[in-house]
Amino acid sequence: MAQLPKHLSGDQTAINEFLDKFDVFLLDCDGVLWSGDHLFPGTVETLELLRSKGKQVVFVTNNSTKSRAEYQKKLTSMGIPSSVDEIFGSAYSSAIYIARILKLPPPKNKVFVLGESGIETELKSEGIEFIGGTDPAYRRDITPEDYKGIADGSLLDDNVGIVLAGLDFHVNYLKLSHAYHYLARGAKFLATNLDSTLPNNHAFFPGAGSISISLVNMTGQQPIALGKPSQAMMDSIEGKFQFDRKRTCMVGDRLDTDIRFGIEGKLGGTLAVLTGVSKKDEWEAEGAPVIPAYYVEKLSDLRG
Numbered sequence: 001m002a003q004l005p006k007h008l009s010g011d012q013t014a015i016n017e018f019l020d021k022f023d024v025f026l027l028d029c030d031g032v033l034w035s036g037d038h039l040f041p042g043t044v045e046t047l048e049l050l051r052s053k054g055k056q057v058v059f060v061t062n063n064s065t066k067s068r069a070e071y072q073k074k075l076t077s078m079g080i081p082s083s084v085d086e087i088f089g090s091a092y093s094s095a096i097y098i099a100r101i102l103k104l105p106p107p108k109n110k111v112f113v114l115g116e117s118g119i120e121t122e123l124k125s126e127g128i129e130f131i132g133g134t135d136p137a138y139r140r141d142i143t144p145e146d147y148k149g150i151a152d153g154s155l156l157d158d159n160v161g162i163v164l165a166g167l168d169f170h171v172n173y174l175k176l177s178h179a180y181h182y183l184a185r186g187a188k189f190l191a192t193n194l195d196s197t198l199p200n201n202h203a204f205f206p207g208a209g210s211i212s213i214s215l216v217n218m219t220g221q222q223p224i225a226l227g228k229p230s231q232a233m234m235d236s237i238e239g240k241f242q243f244d245r246k247r248t249c250m251v252g253d254r255l256d257t258d259i260r261f262g263i264e265g266k267l268g269g270t271l272a273v274l275t276g277v278s279k280k281d282e283w284e285a286e287g288a289p290v291i292p293a294y295y296v297e298k299l300s301d302l303r304g
């Protein structure tokens with residue numbers, strides 16, 4: 001029988017022992033700190049407690065709609081002090097992968113983006129050219145001229161070598177048609193992340209994975225996903241902070257991204273919170289594939 005997670009909520013001794021085991025906390029954002037723009041009560045105080053104990057906090061989010069700078073603004077607006085260096089989003093992870101690991105030879109390294117400004121900002125910061133994304137020229141119905149020009153290639157950019165799919169609040173038939181045809185021409189298929197749903201207002205909405213699934217269905221290809229649980233992201237974070245993985249804990253609300261990310265990254269521990277996507281019965285089920293080491297009802301339970 002697999003080891004079930006230790007429940008920390010309400011057990012001050014267990015909480016103190018837990019906190020003493022780690023120097024670094026990788027904190028997921030959506031579903032842990034907040035739900036959309038609703039900050040969970042006690043979040044600011046919990047982060048203050050961690051920092052007062054000398055803990056390094058890194059914000060690690062799969063939400064690619066914002067850049068690190070835009071996330072810093074959101075954290076500040078929520079009363080959470082942070083530096084851009086403490087923030088790792090899937091848009092940044094994807095831009096690093098494209099620019100420093102995939103390194104397609106220009107000019108065939110242009111990216112067709114399904115996503116928001118967070119991806120565009122991070123690609124720009126790595127000097128990667130892109131089209132699509134938030135360009136208003138794509139926010140319209142497809143026309144007969146589009147069908148013709150996409151089919152014969154005259155409306156496609158020959159330098160696009162990558163399709164990068166993230167959470168796109170303005171996805172439409174025209175954008176999916178362009179993305180599909182770039183993939184059909186051999187472009188690399190990347191995704192910032194594959195989360196099925198996005199927590200917002202204490203409910204769930206289409207996630208990035210529910211955008212890219214259209215292209216998976218059309219092409220039969222699975223994208224390389226650069227957010228959690230990808231270890232490319234973990235390696236980037238470790239590279240920047242040079243932390244001891246055994247003294248590092250991943251805190252998240254999703255078993256299939258956050259907790260898997262921590263386990264596969266061989267971190268010293270993982271803490272699940274029940275304010276987002278995953279529920280207790282998922283890890284209590286017979287043969288559950290992902291089981292956190294610890295869990296609390298909410299992050300602020302760490303304050304005892």
Ligand SMILES: O=C(O)[C@H](O)[C@H](O)COP(=O)(O)O
Binds near residue numbers: 028031063197198199
């Ligand atoms: O669909 C998405 O992109 C994700 O649900 C979402 O943004 C996850 O963000 P995280 O919980 O990793 O902060």
Ligand SMILES: [Mg+2]
Binds near residue numbers: 028030031254
């Ligand atoms: Mg989350």
